Amino acid sequence: MDHIRAGWFSEISPLWPGQSFSMEVKEVLYKDKSEYQDILIFESKNNGTVLVLDGIIQCSQKDEFSYQEMISFLPLCAHPNPQKVLIVGGGDGGVAREVQKHPLVKEIIQVEIDEKVVSASKKHLPFMAKGFDSPKVTLNICDGFEYMRNHKNEFDVIITDSSDPIGPAVNLFTENYYRLLKEALKPGGIISSQAGTVWTDLPMVKQTVANCKKHFQTVKYANSSVPSYPDGQIGYLVASLDESVDLRKPSFVFSERQIDELELKYYNDEIHAAAFVLPNFVRKELA
Secondary structure, three states: OOOEEOOEEEEOOOOOOOOOEEEEEEEEEEEEEOOOOEEEEEEEOOOOEEEEEOOEEEEEOOOHHHHHHHHHHHHHHHOOOOOEEEEEEOOOOHHHHHHOOOOOOOEEEEEEOOHHHHHHHHHHOHHHHHHHHOOOEEEEEOOHHHHHHOOOOOEEEEEEEOOOOOHHHHHHHOHHHHHHHHHHEEEEEEEEEEOOOHHHHHHHHHHHHHHHHOOOOEEEEEEEEOOOOHHHEEEEEEEEOOOOOOOOOOOOOOOHHHHHHOOOOOOOHHHHHHOOOOOHHHHHHHO
16 A cells, blocks of 8 residues: 555565556555455556556556456467366456356356455456356355365366465465366366566566476466566466367467457457467576
């Protein structure tokens, strides 16, 4: 709550020392401290409504669709038949909004630990929280680790929409977490997780990829442009239990008509393939 000074919000974090990203604040819409984190929602001058958790921007209305669409459709479209999906986190509803659009998805289970994030998002971020309104979605307020321990071999795709690897969210980047994901998947299952930026935290990205490779046969790092995030880039760890699958080639391709009807603003099959093309310094570190 102390990140607003003279009408500007500044994202200052030990995850990216020596730099910060600032937005001019028009109005603070919501601020509270839940059992798990500080929650701040404000209306910005240029980026629309912004959600901040523990001082770190989670989404802004201007560019959230890039992250939500990519973390959802990279695994969904790589899977030949993603009927049952688990979303871990994602309390703003953005990932649920996108996942329910996929025509092959029949059932979505979402587990979010912080009910205050959900209720605040429903009031102040309706353009994202409308994802919870889909009849495909069942929302559970509970711990994602505990849920997966009790649901083995159940899901075609699991999407982890987590905050950055600091505080409690650190556990979502560990080897043990990827073991839980593996056990909760059906044979041939695919996962997608938020995986940080290569510009300020390449060692963490490298370690996360290594943790995932201990349990998954095929592991790839993809990325997209999100100007509101550190360095304007965010990564996605996409992995499959099937060593023969090429995650870079979508099994399901949206038609131009579907792209318009489903209001996809960022994702298409060409973006899917391009997202896995990495600069040389990243390829070398992740090889």
